[in-house]
Amino acid sequence: MSVFTALLSRDLKLALRQSADSLTVIAFFAIATVLFPFGVGPEAEVLSRIAAGVVWVAALLAALLSLDRVFTVDFEDGTLDQLLLNGQSMTLVVLAKVIAHWLTTGVPLIIMSPVLAVTLQLPAEGYGTLVLALLLGTPTVSLVGALGAALVLGARRGGVLLSLLVLPLYIPVLIFGTAAVEAALTGMPSAPMLSILGGFALIAVTLCPFGTAAALRQAAE
Amino acid sequence: MVFTQLHFSVAAGGAIVLRGPNGSGKTTLLRLMAGLARPVTGQLKWSGAALEDSDAHGKHLRFIGHLDAIKPAFTVRENLTFWRDFWNTGDASRVVDAMEAFGLAALADFPARLLSAGQRHRLALARLIASPAPLWLLDEPANALDDRSLNALTRTIADHRAKGGMVILASHGADLVSGGTTLALDKFTPTEVMQWDET
Numbered sequence: 001m002s003v004f005t006a007l008l009s010r011d012l013k014l015a016l017r018q019s020a021d022s023l024t025v026i027a028f029f030a031i032a033t034v035l036f037p038f039g040v041g042p043e044a045e046v047l048s049r050i051a052a053g054v055v056w057v058a059a060l061l062a063a064l065l066s067l068d069r070v071f072t073v074d075f076e077d078g079t080l081d082q083l084l085l086n087g088q089s090m091t092l093v094v095l096a097k098v099i100a101h102w103l104t105t106g107v108p109l110i111i112m113s114p115v116l117a118v119t120l121q122l123p124a125e126g127y128g129t130l131v132l133a134l135l136l137g138t139p140t141v142s143l144v145g146a147l148g149a150a151l152v153l154g155a156r157r158g159g160v161l162l163s164l165l166v167l168p169l170y171i172p173v174l175i176f177g178t179a180a181v182e183a184a185l186t187g188m189p190s191a192p193m194l195s196i197l198g199g200f201a202l203i204a205v206t207l208c209p210f211g212t213a214a215a216l217r218q219a220a221e
Numbered sequence: 222m223v224f225t226q227l228h229f230s231v232a233a234g235g236a237i238v239l240r241g242p243n244g245s246g247k248t249t250l251l252r253l254m255a256g257l258a259r260p261v262t263g264q265l266k267w268s269g270a271a272l273e274d275s276d277a278h279g280k281h282l283r284f285i286g287h288l289d290a291i292k293p294a295f296t297v298r299e300n301l302t303f304w305r306d307f308w309n310t311g312d313a314s315r316v317v318d319a320m321e322a323f324g325l326a327a328l329a330d331f332p333a334r335l336l337s338a339g340q341r342h343r344l345a346l347a348r349l350i351a352s353p354a355p356l357w358l359l360d361e362p363a364n365a366l367d368d369r370s371l372n373a374l375t376r377t378i379a380d381h382r383a384k385g386g387m388v389i390l391a392s393h394g395a396d397l398v399s400g401g402t403t404l405a406l407d408k409f410t411p412t413e414v415m416q417w418d419e420t
Contacts, residue, residue: 002309010292010303017294078288081257087280087308217275221258 004092011100029062033116044121051120052181067145068159090213106138129184136197143204150215224409236401239391245406247391255284282356289345293334308352319350339365359390
């Protein structure tokens with residue numbers, strides 16, 4: 001486990017030292033969300049209809065912005081070669097990287113989301129579900145995103161390629177994430193949607209790290 | 222294809238120096254031995270058993286390549302401590318030994334972004350001491366080193382071999398090992414260029 005704990009704490013420490021990276025992602029999330037009231041007008045009725053969807057889409061785009069960097073820096077400075085020689089398991093390395101990514105971008109996005117939902121006039125009943133849906137959905141975003149980031153590693157214009165590769169895969173998370181909030185607003189049970197989001201996360205956590213590990217090994221060759 | 226018909230082994234305490242012009246495959250061979258690349262044909266053996274699992278092979282070796290894997294935001298000490306914790310071999314005090322061996326002790330709490338090219342390379346080499354492993358694969362380890370650091374490296378390699386460690390290094394210039402085998406890679410360059418058979 002030394003591989004996992006050492007790498008996780010290193011990545012968190014690095015994120016703290018270079019906090020500008022995480023702050024950019026949060027600032028992007030805030031600005032992208034706040035653009036909507038200007039675009040569609042301040043009517044509470046319209047905004048509250050689209051609030052959940054806007055927060056989710058902005059969160060996905062913000063996450064994508066950070067995914068580009070998950071492996072690139074390590075790839076360019078030779079750290080990836082050393083990580084591949086960990087002697088235990090590359091899957092542990094990938095899990096540490098993904099969890100660090102989730103903690104440094106997913107969690108701040110979740111914490112910011114209720115504040116931004118206020119600017120979009122989300123009715124009070126929706127907040128709890130929105131946070132819960134993001135809590136269950138963002139791990140999938142990090143896991144699938146890391147797989148995409150590993151696949152485009154070393155490619156020219158990898159960032160653009162990454163969004164083309166990964167954004168379509170986020171559609172199911174987006175659908176059920178917004179549907180959960182929708183259900184809470186109309187007084188329907190949101191548990192089924194949340195369970196499906198949790199199911200996605202479980203599938204992603206069992207499959208993505210292996211694929212990501214294989215893609216990283218390929219990128220180093 | 223870079224080389225063919227190549228067959229060699231290294232015993233405990235042994236050393237191999239890879240020589241050859243640019244492009245003769247020194248780096249490729251080192252990466253093959255590290256398990257970072259796969260050979261088209263042929264196989265690698267560790268203690269007589271063919272290597273199947275490249276994940277597990279990592280614990281046998283330290284690879285120091287052209288890229289130094291240093292995080293500029295961390296201090297010299299933090300960089301070394303991370304790799305020691307990551308591989309988790311040797312005790313924590315070896316980080317200090319490693320910095321002393323390569324003359325980095327005075328720079329311990331300096332951010333790595335302030336280091337010169339030579340100092341960065343020494344920091345990369347210090348990983349060999351901070352977290353020991355039996356096989357060292359060194360790609361042009363003498364690059365950017367001054368005379369004092371070269372002596373330190375020569376001494377470190379000799380100590381490692383005296384304890385039964387193995388060293389395989391690619392080198393152009395200075396002799397860093399005594400009594401090692403030299404492997405001239407240009408002799409193994411394929412003579413016939415492989416051609417596609419259209420039929």
